[in-house]
Amino acid sequence: MGERVAILGPGLLGGSLAMALVAQQRDVVVWGRRQQPLDHLKSVCHGVTVESDLDHAVADASLVVLATPIGVMPGLLRSIRQSASSGKLITDVGSVKAPIVAQAETILEGSSHLFVGSHPMAGSEASGIEAATAGLFDGARCLVTPHERSPADAVEEIAAFWKSVAMRVHQLSAEEHDRIVAHISHLPHALASLLVTTAIGDHPEWAAFCGGGLQDTTRVASGEPHMWTEIFLENRKAVLESLNAAESELRRLASIIESEEIEALNRFLLEAKELRDSHIVPQIQP
């Protein structure tokens, strides 16, 4: 773990990862297209190397972490394949896994590079290098998604990497990952967004009367729209499946209320309360 790590993309995740690694005296180079985030990172993270030339950034690294928007990743993988002479172990931080795992497979086929997908589940509705913090990953989950042809030692190295920044690592297939996050992360975002527009879209002044409930329920809707547009479209199939399931539950609830079924309504709410109280417990969050 003493070798150089190249982080491509100085955003919230890439910047925070650089800070966490540099705090452990690791050799870290961060590549970015624009100079401003690199300058910002340099000013808050002494000891990091920044680089705007992709080939230079990757050349001496053994591990490469793609920390850009998902749509940018295939181009980066192609550049690495073309320019890097030594074989790299490559991972990413994308919120959707099946598409990037499949693309990496195609792009890197026959090369000496290896890709093992990761989804460090850290972050918040904040974005950008300004929100980066060395503790972002502490105690949070990281889902690592090898495919059946991933060499065990490469998977183990990626898992150890995330554990080194205090993440709790789990392995599962990219497809299972995408289905899970559609339900526990993308669906909450979709419902939070449509709740905002439904609740106050026609009457923004009503928000003056809202309490902590609407505020918490919609918090994630303040997330970066471009990033979430990309996530919803990359994970389209699983997101639609979860939205359709939510619509069924909405119709079931509306029907119970319409027909004034007291017992059924109480059961609906009690089941949700018990599920939440037993399972959705506070996570260790920065």
Add this chain to the structure above:
Amino acid sequence: MGERVAILGPGLLGGSLAMALVAQQRDVVVWGRRQQPLDHLKSVCHGVTVESDLDHAVADASLVVLATPIGVMPGLLRSIRQSASSGKLITDVGSVKAPIVAQAETILEGSSHLFVGSHPMAGSEASGIEAATAGLFDGARCLVTPHERSPADAVEEIAAFWKSVAMRVHQLSAEEHDRIVAHISHLPHALASLLVTTAIGDHPEWAAFCGGGLQDTTRVASGEPHMWTEIFLENRKAVLESLNAAESELRRLASIIESEEIEALNRFLLEAKELRDSHIVPQIQP
């Protein structure tokens, strides 16, 4: 404001109200059917009078606050009408206003008692006297819902009462109140509950991978099911209207995702983000 206040119902709101008033050396009697909450209140709020006989509790009070579940309120109003010799000014803390305002009108017609509905928008997913705190109302909103026949001085007295516990008071009609809270409070609760069952109902183990997003988005679903059953049924018409509007937004979002309309999806999410960031600002909450 130096006269006795009778609070009927020693729950979260009634108990907190008693604590806030007693802290100001006000003369407060709290009535409850069961002894345990009264004993608890007495132990944490020295100076409060507790009473399990309704007629005694109300006899010497000038102001009566109904702080029970909504369904219990009509019975309490009938008791007051039957037993109280002097005219009382009566208000409540119910989350739905049109039904109780209409019932109070009928029950108290021709008596010397006056009812002006209130909805102090304080509280949380916690409930019961154990969660009560003197600061619960500090800075929170209180919606007062007079009808056209409410005497102005009675309305003014109720408004002044809530202001005396540091609430920010607004007046509007009971019907407008119910439509607003359906959208900004009852709909968030409904969506939070159905989100829990949709996200992890079939796979509670998936919750292990959830972050702060699902946790915050579903927080209110931990609320007391009986109370929310009552609220949804009392405010049935407005709640169904808001649920139907949410379903339309859900379908609109799903259709945009299905047809991969990048620009429309980005606009949808951006509109929600901008609405939230501009209007759903942190409230002063205990």
